[in-house]
Amino acid sequence: MLKIFTKSKKKKYATIPSETAKQDVPEGIMTKCPDCKKIMYTKELMKNTKICINCGYHHPMNAKERFNSFLDQGSVEELNADMVSENPLQFPGYLEKVEKDRKKTNINEAVVTGVGLVGGFKVVTAVMDSTFRMGSMGSVVGEKITRAIEMADELKVPFIIFTASGGARMQEGVLSLMQMAKTSVALKRFSDHGGLIISIMTHPTTGGVSASFASLGDYNFAEPGALIGFAGRRIIEQTIREELPEDFQTSEFLLKHGQLDAVINRSDLKEQITNILSIHQPGGDLEW
Amino acid sequence: MVGELEFERPIIELRSKISELRDFTKTADVDLSSEIEKLEARLEKLEKDIYENIQPWDRVQIARHPSRPTTLDYIGKLFDGFFECHGDRTFADDEAIVGGIAKFKGLPVTVIGHQRGKDTKENIRRNFGMPHPEGYRKALRLMKQAEKFRRPIICFIDTKGAYPGKAAEERGQSEAIAKNLFEMASLKVPVVCVVIGEGGSGGALALGIGNHIHMLENSTYSVISPEGAASILWKDAGQAKKAAESMKITAPDLKELGIIEEIISEIKGGAHKDIDKQATEIEAVLHESLKELLRLSEEQLVNHRYDKYKAIGQYSFLREFIGVK
Numbered sequence: 185m186l187k188i189f190t191k192s193k194k195k196k197y198a199t200i201p202s203e204t205a206k207q208d209v210p211e212g213i214m215t216k217c218p219d220c221k222k223i224m225y226t227k228e229l230m231k232n233t234k235i236c237i238n239c240g241y242h243h244p245m246n247a248k249e250r251f252n253s254f255l256d257q258g259s260v261e262e263l264n265a266d267m268v269s270e271n272p273l274q275f276p277g278y279l280e281k282v283e284k285d286r287k288k289t290n291i292n293e294a295v296v297t298g299v300g301l302v303g304g305f306k307v308v309t310a311v312m313d314s315t316f317r318m319g320s321m322g323s324v325v326g327e328k329i330t331r332a333i334e335m336a337d338e339l340k341v342p343f344i345i346f347t348a349s350g351g352a353r354m355q356e357g358v359l360s361l362m363q364m365a366k367t368s369v370a371l372k373r374f375s376d377h378g379g380l381i382i383s384i385m386t387h388p389t390t391g392g393v394s395a396s397f398a399s400l401g402d403y404n405f406a407e408p409g410a411l412i413g414f415a416g417r418r419i420i421e422q423t424i425r426e427e428l429p430e431d432f433q434t435s436e437f438l439l440k441h442g443q444l445d446a447v448i449n450r451s452d453l454k455e456q457i458t459n460i461l462s463i464h465q466p467g468g469d470l471e472w
Numbered sequence: 473m474v475g476e477l478e479f480e481r482p483i484i485e486l487r488s489k490i491s492e493l494r495d496f497t498k499t500a501d502v503d504l505s506s507e508i509e510k511l512e513a514r515l516e517k518l519e520k521d522i523y524e525n526i527q528p529w530d531r532v533q534i535a536r537h538p539s540r541p542t543t544l545d546y547i548g549k550l551f552d553g554f555f556e557c558h559g560d561r562t563f564a565d566d567e568a569i570v571g572g573i574a575k576f577k578g579l580p581v582t583v584i585g586h587q588r589g590k591d592t593k594e595n596i597r598r599n600f601g602m603p604h605p606e607g608y609r610k611a612l613r614l615m616k617q618a619e620k621f622r623r624p625i626i627c628f629i630d631t632k633g634a635y636p637g638k639a640a641e642e643r644g645q646s647e648a649i650a651k652n653l654f655e656m657a658s659l660k661v662p663v664v665c666v667v668i669g670e671g672g673s674g675g676a677l678a679l680g681i682g683n684h685i686h687m688l689e690n691s692t693y694s695v696i697s698p699e700g701a702a703s704i705l706w707k708d709a710g711q712a713k714k715a716a717e718s719m720k721i722t723a724p725d726l727k728e729l730g731i732i733e734e735i736i737s738e739i740k741g742g743a744h745k746d747i748d749k750q751a752t753e754i755e756a757v758l759h760e761s762l763k764e765l766l767r768l769s770e771e772q773l774v775n776h777r778y779d780k781y782k783a784i785g786q787y788s789f790l791r792e793f794i795g796v797k
Contacts, residue, residue: 378620402617403557442559442606459553463573463580464621 242407247296247313255300262298269324278355285316293324297332303458308336311346319349322356326363333370342380347398351391364396403445406435479530486515523740529713531722534690534742541747543585543628549751566607568599571614582618584611585628602635605648624662627679634675649678656681662765667691684761687723689738694721
């Protein structure tokens with residue numbers, strides 16, 4: 185009993201770091217995993233391709249990070265980097281929002297496309313970025329992806345797309361909807377020419393994006409734990425008045441329901457894709 | 473010994489007697505080497521007698537042996553860089569069928585096969601290798617993909633049959649099988665099928681419309697299981713042995729009926745005694761098959777398959793008996 189009193193006497197003050205001390209620890213040096221709540225060095229997390237060191241949670245990657253981790257170093261040549269959105273419906277405040285995200289993310293739209301090498305194999309890659317307007321698809325996203333597909337067709341190389349999107353961009357109305365058609369039409373022509381399409385769905389892939397190019401790969405993959413689906417959970421629950429299972433619309437749920445070829449861990453992704461690309465190289469050994 | 477088969481028992485008994493004697497000579501002062509030699513000669517003769525006169529029912533037992541190598545066992549030995557693809561993109565991923573892409577001696581191929589489990593747990597997951605419609609739809613999806621990328625297709629057949637269940641019927645088991653037969657007919661790439669265990673009826677045939685069909689020596693291929701046939705014909709599943717003999721379900725029978733191309737010989741006592749060696753036998757036959765088929769054009773391949781199936785069946789005309797033309 186006495187001991188407790190003496191102990192509590194000692195702790196008279198709470199330590200509050202001074203303003204200068206606070207600034208000594210720059211923001212972002214530590215990252216908390218939203219899944220297991222463990223706090224770790226951001227540097228270490230980045231080194232581990234943004235996979236939680238403790239629980240394996242895949243932190244979302246932005247487009248630049250994805251390009252750097254997936255394509256062979258220094259092989260990337262970006263396409264149409266300077267394409268920017270218009271405001272076709274004169275939607276109030278739309279361009280300001282886009283402008284804000286351009287400043288925040290340092291990219292001009294929600295998808296980055298480029299030509300590069302994966303394990304030495306030439307590919308055209310499109311990477312969607314969920315930090316830009318939630319990766320939503322408007323005219324620019326649709327056009328950039330379509331141009332990337334056409335480039336793959338022209339170069340006769342595989343097309344690989346990383347999807348991350350909330351769906352169609354509301355501010356461009358029906359023009360956004362039509363981007364689903366535009367990209368799909370382009371993919372069909374590419375496919376009929378024998379082109380290889382690989383889709384890798386990352387968190388989140390929903391709405392118009394999941395209902396177009398994301399699902400049209402010769403191989404459809406997903407990263408573990410990603411949310412993938414057409415309609416949102418809340419909308420479905422309100423419509424059918426039923427509670428949905430915990431794992432509803434996760435990668436693993438989709439795999440079980442026949443929608444995915446495989447769920448691939450980010451750390452194995454490059455190796456697995458390189459293997460698939462090598463199997464798709466024209467011409468076998470001389471023996472044949 | 474686990475998994476010993478009825479007809480092998482004399483061999484196993486003799487073998488254990490010999491090793492007993494060997495152990496005995498090690499500890500005792502008696503020289504029994506001449507006796508051992510004699511017994512070994514007898515064993516050799518016995519093995520020859522039994523394995524060369526292997527009966528249809530014995531083959532059924534070997535084909536069903538719990539440790540008989542499965543599709544994935546052979547895939548691991550025969551192919552490089554196998555990447556398994558899941559799902560029919562519609563309803564589910566049926567683990568009773570596995571499929572994916574790989575390289576066979578450097579040649580890109582698509583491999584598909586029925587997959588049994590090795591233990592009870594895996595068997596439940598894989599439904600004892602008996603597919604649902606989604607399994608066949610996955611197989612067809614992968615075949616179409618192979619066609620797009622001009623990859624030959626290799627199918628391993630090993631199933632008791634398509635799963636007879638409520639859900640399977642609801643989702644169109646018949647349609648799924650029929651569609652595979654229909655679509656496989658027109659595939660513009662070589663298709664080689666290998667029966668590695670049991671070829672059970674329509675469930676087996678749905679992966680079986682190939683330019684070449686090969687069978688392991690102790691595999692079976694039949695319209696129905698011997699038990700099923702016996703209960704239909706004689707209302708007694710206990711007469712399965714008799715049914716196995718009369719139904720012509722073994723590899724030599726099918727060869728004689730002109731259905732299969734090659735019998736792939738097995739090691740004495742069955743493929744499970746040495747998977748590595750068995751894989752090299754299969755590899756050689758596959759290699760020859762593919763080399764031959766790769767010389768054919770797309771049109772020739774489709775016609776080749778047409779002609780193969782057109783030629784199967786036996787019939788005559790009444791007019792041949794009464795002599796009119």
